[in-house]
Amino acid sequence: MEPSRPVFTVHPPGAPAPRPSGGEGFARGYSKTLLSMLVTIAVFAWWIGDWQVAAGVVVLIFVHEMGHVIAAKVLGMPVTAPLFIPFIGAAIVMRENPRDAMTEALMAYAGPLAGCVGSWACLWLAQQTSQLWLVEVAAISFGLNLFNLIPVPPLDGGRVCAAVSRWFWLPGLLLIAGTMIVLHAWQMLLVGTLILGSAYQRIRDDMSHQAEMRQYYRTSLPLRALVAAFYLGLIGVLLIGLSAANGLLPQAISFGN
Ligand SMILES: [Zn+2]
Numbered sequence: 001m002e003p004s005r006p007v008f009t010v011h012p013p014g015a016p017a018p019r020p021s022g023g024e025g026f027a028r029g030y031s032k033t034l035l036s037m038l039v040t041i042a043v044f045a046w047w048i049g050d051w052q053v054a055a056g057v058v059v060l061i062f063v064h065e066m067g068h069v070i071a072a073k074v075l076g077m078p079v080t081a082p083l084f085i086p087f088i089g090a091a092i093v094m095r096e097n098p099r100d101a102m103t104e105a106l107m108a109y110a111g112p113l114a115g116c117v118g119s120w121a122c123l124w125l126a127q128q129t130s131q132l133w134l135v136e137v138a139a140i141s142f143g144l145n146l147f148n149l150i151p152v153p154p155l156d157g158g159r160v161c162a163a164v165s166r167w168f169w170l171p172g173l174l175l176i177a178g179t180m181i182v183l184h185a186w187q188m189l190l191v192g193t194l195i196l197g198s199a200y201q202r203i204r205d206d207m208s209h210q211a212e213m214r215q216y217y218r219t220s221l222p223l224r225a226l227v228a229a230f231y232l233g234l235i236g237v238l239l240i241g242l243s244a245a246n247g248l249l250p251q252a253i254s255f256g257n
Contacts, residue, residue: 026081029080029081030081032081032083033062033081033082033083033084036083036084036085036090037058037059037062037084039084039086040058040084040085040086040090041054041055041058042054043086043087044057044058044086047087050133050136052133052137053133053136053137053140056122056133056134056136056137056141057137057140057141057144058084060115060118060119060122060137060141060144061084061089061090061115061141061144062082062090063114063115063117063118064090064111064112064114064115064118064144064145064148065082065090065092065111066082066114067110067111067112067113067114067115068082068092068107068108068110068111068114069081069082069092070110070114071106071107071109071110071111072092072094072107075098075103075106075107077094077095077096077098077103077107078094078095078096079092079093079094079095080092080093080095087187087190088190088191088194089144094107100215100216100217100218100219101162101163101216101217101218101219102163102219102223102227104159104162104163105159105160105161105162105163105227107159108156108157108158108159108160109156109160109227109230109231109234111145111148111156112145112148112149112156112157112234112238113234115141115144115145115148116142116145116234116237116238116241118141119138119141119142119145119238119241119245120138120241122134122137122138122141123135123138123241123244123245123248126138126248127248132248132249135245135248135249136249138241138245139242139245139246139249142238142239142241142242142245143242145238146235146238146239146242149231149234149235149238150172150175150176151168151169151171151172152169152172152173152175152176152195152199153169153198153199153202154195154198154199154202155172155195157172157231158172158199158202160227160231161228161231162217163217163219163223163224163227164219164224164227164228164231165224166206166217169199169203172199173196173199176192176195176196176199177192177196179192180192180193
């Protein structure tokens with residue numbers, strides 16, 4: 001029996017998934033992406049009072065999403081174009097479930113990997129042009145990609161770690177819950193609630209299809225070790241980037257400290 005895992009969003013957690021219509025053309029899909037990007041830039045610019053930073057961050061989120069899209073293409077997974085949702089992030093939707101946890105992990109990893117490359121490129125550009133706002137964009141982007149690597153589904157980190165061991169989800173869940181309690185900012189409460197709700201659904205789905213899921217998560221030990229090493233390596237490179245960007249910012253606007 002096919003596990004009835006729903007078609008899921010890669011980003012953001014639990015947001016209403018655009019219905020996989022099947023007939024959406026490339027131009028139509030990406031014109032929606034562009035429109036949703038412009039709306040998100042406008043809302044974000046109004047919120048932080050800096051349209052340049054808002055536009056830069058949204059472009060780098062697009063780079064992250066395109067990492068997922070390109071990986072999906074390579075892996076033969078049909079996905080929708082990214083759709084941006086103000087205050088939450090962006091989403092692509094898989095039109096069918098991945099074959100196994102490793103395929104899901106590779107697709108998930110490609111997002112923060114592309115985001116990491118984009119953030120470093122942005123930081124390099126900032127230094128070449130001496131533009132402080134580009135440093136801010138890089139710092140926010142390093143932070144966002146790190147957040148997405150928290151090991152809890154539906155975040156990218158939760159999907160990558162699932163190919164190593166689903167026990168990673170426990171510290172991930174605690175980290176999200178802890179952050180909600182400590183920050184208790186409305187945005188973190190909203191995003192945290194969506195993540196926890198979606199994680200609960202995923203765990204419940206896994207539990208109700210235990211036999212199929214055992215097959216789904218079957219991966220060799222060396223491959224698990226390799227995924228774990230790449231996961232921790234990417235976190236390391238993002239942390240170095242965040243600290244480099246923060247070092248270039250005046251103390252008043254540094255991020256992630
Ligand atoms: Zn992602």
